[in-house]
Amino acid sequence: MPNLIDLRSDTVTQPTAEMRRAMAEADLGDDVFSEDPTVNHLQRRAAQLLGKDAAIFVPSGTMANQLAIRTQTNLGDEIILEQNAHILNHESGAAAAFSGVQTRQLPGRRGVITTEQIARCLRGSNDHYAPVSLVCLENTHNRAGGAVFPLDEMKRIYRLTRDRGLALHIDGARIFNASTCTGIPVSAYAACCDTISFCFSKGLGAPVGSVLLGTADLIARARRVRKMLGGGMRQAGIIAAGALHALEHHVERLADDHRRARGLAEGIASVAGFRVVNDPPETNIVIIGVKAHPTETAARTAASSRNAQEVCQALAQRSVLTLPVSDSEIRLVTHMDVDDDAVDQAVGAFRTLKLEAGNVC
Numbered sequence: 001m002p003n004l005i006d007l008r009s010d011t012v013t014q015p016t017a018e019m020r021r022a023m024a025e026a027d028l029g030d031d032v033f034s035e036d037p038t039v040n041h042l043q044r045r046a047a048q049l050l051g052k053d054a055a056i057f058v059p060s061g062t063m064a065n066q067l068a069i070r071t072q073t074n075l076g077d078e079i080i081l082e083q084n085a086h087i088l089n090h091e092s093g094a095a096a097a098f099s100g101v102q103t104r105q106l107p108g109r110r111g112v113i114t115t116e117q118i119a120r121c122l123r124g125s126n127d128h129y130a131p132v133s134l135v136c137l138e139n140t141h142n143r144a145g146g147a148v149f150p151l152d153e154m155k156r157i158y159r160l161t162r163d164r165g166l167a168l169h170i171d172g173a174r175i176f177n178a179s180t181c182t183g184i185p186v187s188a189y190a191a192c193c194d195t196i197s198f199c200f201s202k203g204l205g206a207p208v209g210s211v212l213l214g215t216a217d218l219i220a221r222a223r224r225v226r227k228m229l230g231g232g233m234r235q236a237g238i239i240a241a242g243a244l245h246a247l248e249h250h251v252e253r254l255a256d257d258h259r260r261a262r263g264l265a266e267g268i269a270s271v272a273g274f275r276v277v278n279d280p281p282e283t284n285i286v287i288i289g290v291k292a293h294p295t296e297t298a299a300r301t302a303a304s305s306r307n308a309q310e311v312c313q314a315l316a317q318r319s320v321l322t323l324p325v326s327d328s329e330i331r332l333v334t335h336m337d338v339d340d341d342a343v344d345q346a347v348g349a350f351r352t353l354k355l356e357a358g359n360v361c
């Protein structure tokens, strides 16, 4: 039995021995009293790296995004985002439930919405209209296959939001992947928004944690909301130490993940029946399109069009875990626990799949 290769997400990484040591040895205090030295250190370091006033450490990227929404909107406001945004599709309706906002969803190209699209949604003040108070962008864009949001368009959007008195939030769960791809420092992206969040628990390889950054005043208000949501953690330095270690040691290696994602894409593109949707992948996410059933499940599910699910099942039987993201698309994500051999094995598993003849894309 070959080793299990888990390409479902970059959240599945195990902490390294050095990271575990840093966590075990971390200085701790009660972070609800702002007395955890490791959390304070992490927050200062993140703020310094991104060039923002202040940062708040939170359990998840979802909480970071929701704090950004709650602190920059009022009940009944409208927020603008791309239609496949994580905030819209993968945060369990939190923006509606916790902040009472409605969403205006714009179709993007590989996750990118334009200044003009946003400008057309700003209708001015009228009692009929929900006031638009916040625009959210995603960089890199998860569902678009780790696509980088171009800095120039971000700058134009930020100019518009400032001119019109709106706030701009960047869901930068994978902003370090964007920066690694373009060579543009994370601080340049962070300079084009009011708030930005990012995750330590994705490609950076820490077990837990995300951060929200912005002005000192906004982060102070976010602290209060974090408490309301039950996100005030006590000796949180034990996990912040993993995040700090990730920030100091795991940024440069993201380039390896990107190279391996391209290797996966090239390998799988050469297998009949599959195509790379985001060709070439810019960062660490590969989206594969599949049109046919694997023959091993075709007899059972002849009437089904859930090809992606069946391909994932067949791959899992070959010890390669992948994630169906629609009926016809599957997602593969590279991360710290995927090496060159794992890429070769995963491509090999695709080669052994037999898709129904006459129905391949």
Ligand SMILES: *Cc1c(COP(=O)(O)O)cnc(C)c1O
Binding pocket: 059, 060, 061, 062, 063, 065, 086, 087, 138, 140, 141, 142, 171, 173, 174, 199, 201, 202, 210
């Ligand atoms: C993973 C992710 C988040 C946050 O996810 P959590 O699981 O709550 O940490 C937010 N935005 C994007 C784009 C993501 O990929």
